Amino acid sequence: MSRSVTAAAAAIAVVVLVTPFLSGTYYQQLLAQAFLYAIVAVSLDFVWGYAGVPDLGHALWFGIGALSVGHTTTVLSDVGLVTEVHGSAGRYLVGVVIGVVTATVLAAIVARLCLSSRRSNDFYIVVVTLALATAAVTVYDQTPGLGGGENGLFGFNLPGVSSLGWYYITAAMLAVTVAVALVVVRSDFGLLMRAVRDNAPRARYLGYNDVNVKIWVFTAGAAVTALAGAAFAMMTGVANDGQFSFTLATSMLVWVAVGGRATIVGPMIGAIVMSLAGAKLNEQFPAQWTIIEGALLIAVVVFIPGGLLGPLVRLAGRLLAHRHPPRGRVIAAAPAEPDRPAPDGPAPDADGGGPVIRIRDLVFGYGSLRVLDGVALDVVAGELLCVVGPNGAGKSTLTNVITDGRLRSRGTVEFLLPGRRLGDRPAPHEIARAGVGRKFQIPSVFASLTVAEALLLADRRGALPSPWRRSATVGVAPSVIDIVRIAGLAGRADTPSADLSHGLRQGLEVAMAVAARPRVIILDEPTAGLTAHERHDIGQVLEHLRDIGIAVVLIEHDLDFVIRVSDRVVVLHGGRVIEDGPPETVRGSDAVRSAYLGTAVR
Numbered sequence: 135m136s137r138s139v140t141a142a143a144a145a146i147a148v149v150v151l152v153t154p155f156l157s158g159t160y161y162q163q164l165l166a167q168a169f170l171y172a173i174v175a176v177s178l179d180f181v182w183g184y185a186g187v188p189d190l191g192h193a194l195w196f197g198i199g200a201l202s203v204g205h206t207t208t209v210l211s212d213v214g215l216v217t218e219v220h221g222s223a224g225r226y227l228v229g230v231v232i233g234v235v236t237a238t239v240l241a242a243i244v245a246r247l248c249l250s251s252r253r254s255n256d257f258y259i260v261v262v263t264l265a266l267a268t269a270a271v272t273v274y275d276q277t278p279g280l281g282g283g284e285n286g287l288f289g290f291n292l293p294g295v296s297s298l299g300w301y302y303i304t305a306a307m308l309a310v311t312v313a314v315a316l317v318v319v320r321s322d323f324g325l326l327m328r329a330v331r332d333n334a335p336r337a338r339y340l341g342y343n344d345v346n347v348k349i350w351v352f353t354a355g356a357a358v359t360a361l362a363g364a365a366f367a368m369m370t371g372v373a374n375d376g377q378f379s380f381t382l383a384t385s386m387l388v389w390v391a392v393g394g395r396a397t398i399v400g401p402m403i404g405a406i407v408m409s410l411a412g413a414k415l416n417e418q419f420p421a422q423w424t425i426i427e428g429a430l431l432i433a434v435v436v437f438i439p440g441g442l443l444g445p446l447v448r449l450a451g452r453l454l455a456h457r458h459p460p461r462g463r464v465i466a467a468a469p470a471e472p473d474r475p476a477p478d479g480p481a482p483d484a485d486g487g488g489p490v491i492r493i494r495d496l497v498f499g500y501g502s503l504r505v506l507d508g509v510a511l512d513v514v515a516g517e518l519l520c521v522v523g524p525n526g527a528g529k530s531t532l533t534n535v536i537t538d539g540r541l542r543s544r545g546t547v548e549f550l551l552p553g554r555r556l557g558d559r560p561a562p563h564e565i566a567r568a569g570v571g572r573k574f575q576i577p578s579v580f581a582s583l584t585v586a587e588a589l590l591l592a593d594r595r596g597a598l599p600s601p602w603r604r605s606a607t608v609g610v611a612p613s614v615i616d617i618v619r620i621a622g623l624a625g626r627a628d629t630p631s632a633d634l635s636h637g638l639r640q641g642l643e644v645a646m647a648v649a650a651r652p653r654v655i656i657l658d659e660p661t662a663g664l665t666a667h668e669r670h671d672i673g674q675v676l677e678h679l680r681d682i683g684i685a686v687v688l689i690e691h692d693l694d695f696v697i698r699v700s701d702r703v704v705v706l707h708g709g710r711v712i713e714d715g716p717p718e719t720v721r722g723s724d725a726v727r728s729a730y731l732g733t734a735v736r
């Protein structure tokens with residue numbers, strides 16, 4: 135930790151320690167509540183700000199924690215279901231555990247149902263979380279046995295803890311939550327969270343199960359929020375429908391949006407300031423305060439997407455960074471590792487030039503439009519195969535169908551790669567982990583990740599990054615260093631991908647595909663936007679990959695480049711392979727000439 139950060143943390147600690155002595159019991163209670171709300175805001179920022187999962191019913195998890203404590207200490211005790219469990223404190227502990235476990239399990243089920251369908255999108259989770267939280271309030275209010283009704287459950291404060299005690303307990307809980315959240319979002323796993331938020335499909339094609347990442351983060355956020363809800367109930371001795379109401383859920387969104395998404399500190403401050411202001415104003419103007427909150431949320435989302443405090447938090451970060459520049463990540467050549475596929479040395483288990491992908495009778499269409507019409511093709515290890523064909527021939531579609539087994543309806547794509555056997559319709563991340571890398575035709579990068587961070591994730595190829603370690607060095611194969619240099623990315627290790635030009639993004643895409651240490655690499659137009667000199671250099675890198683046993687599949691329009699670099703050329707036209715052979719044969723083919731000149735092919 136730098137000296138400035140330590141000094142800032144020490145100053146905050148002193149203020150937090152001294153404040154209760156300058157205020158009365160009332161403000162100690164208000165501040166303790168605000169700290170618990172701040173924990174909730176940090177957890178929502180983790181889920182929504184960093185992993186990009188919009189949870190509109192986040193209050194539900196808070197309410198579950200609160201109600202669980204209320205129930206185990208009142209209703210269930212009364213009917214004899216929870217009696218003296220290690221004394222009175224045990225009952226509270228049971229309530230906390232039940233609340234956290236219930237919220238965790240329910241959140242995992244909700245997230246799995248909403249996110250695991252191939253067609254699911256953010257809209258699903260928005261609607262479901264909103265509907266669930268709303269339904270929960272109705273069910274609770276109409277089920278007296280749950281302790282619902284106007285007043286809810288009350289009078290079960292944890293005995294023996296004063297307002298001052300709660301003040302310090304909640305301050306400590308908040309400090310731990312913020313510290314853990316900051317470590318995780320700055321760790322290598324934090325990169326994966328942002329990658330999934332920025333561009334989930336790209337993360338998938340690097341071997342990551344984006345759905346699982348979102349489910350874990352969503353579930354962790356629910357668990358932390360339930361814990362805060364349980365503490366809230368123990369402190370106030372009250373549990374009612376207000377704790378999982380839509381109003382509270384909206385307030386949570388406001389705290390994060392106003393504080394600045396993906397900053398952790400911003401939502402924390404937002405929650406403390408706004409909940410204190412709300413507590414004061416709500417007493418005098420209850421109706422107006424709700425309207426003010428709603429208007430603020432709309433205004434921030436529309437006009438200041440970074441949040442009111444976001445720019446201030448970032449400015450403070452930059453000022454600190456100015457005095458102590460953040461440690462950037464260094465891209466360096468990694469030594470070959472015997473247990474990993476190494477593109478810069480003969481692959482230990484390379485099968486000496488046999489087919490690694492065998493495609494037979496592959497058919498695919500969009501509605502009534504048949505795009506692939508019985509494609510048969512072998513992709514061979516240690517061969518540079520070019521797939522050419524006029525626009526609309528189905529080249530990109532072929533790549534999509536090879537790399538996403540779920541798209542296949544007819545025909546087979548067999549992966550003859552060492553390691554675990556893939557099923558009939560493997561998901562993109564499974565195919566990527568088996569060693570099939572791809573570069574998209576239109577550069578597909580992670581906007582907020584720097585060049586080095588993107589390469590770090592590519593290098594891990596689906597292996598879960600550490601949630602606490604922050605790698606300072608990104609070790610990649612020497613061929614990746616070559617591509618970084620050729621593409622003009624050297625010296626840009628710490629540049630966010632969003633700030634790269636189109637050409638540089640192309641280069642980064644190729645570098646990411648190679649960094650994933652593939653056994654098969656499919657590159658859709660890797661030379662688009664490059665100069666003749668850069669094409670020549672990229673050609674050399676591709677030949678090198680071929681020479682060390684990787685199957686290289688190149689989709690290209692530049693026929694001179696194709697003839698120069700390829701070992702074999704496949705010509706696709708109208709979704710069919712009309713020529714498959716050495717480049718010279720293909721160049722002289724009448725069928726190919728007809729296809730390119732637009733004449734019908736028999």
Ligand SMILES: Nc1ncnc2c1ncn2[C@@H]1O[C@H](COP(=O)(O)OP(=O)(O)OP(=O)(O)O)[C@@H](O)[C@H]1O
Nearest residue numbers: 500503505523524525526527528529530531532575
């Ligand atoms: N999502 C989609 N929905 C409907 N039709 C599509 C879709 N994507 C591609 N197509 C159609 O499928 C056909 C093949 O497209 P594809 O992009 O695979 O061709 P291509 O050979 O890669 O072309 P290009 O060289 O221009 O990239 C085209 O007629 C295209 O319009």
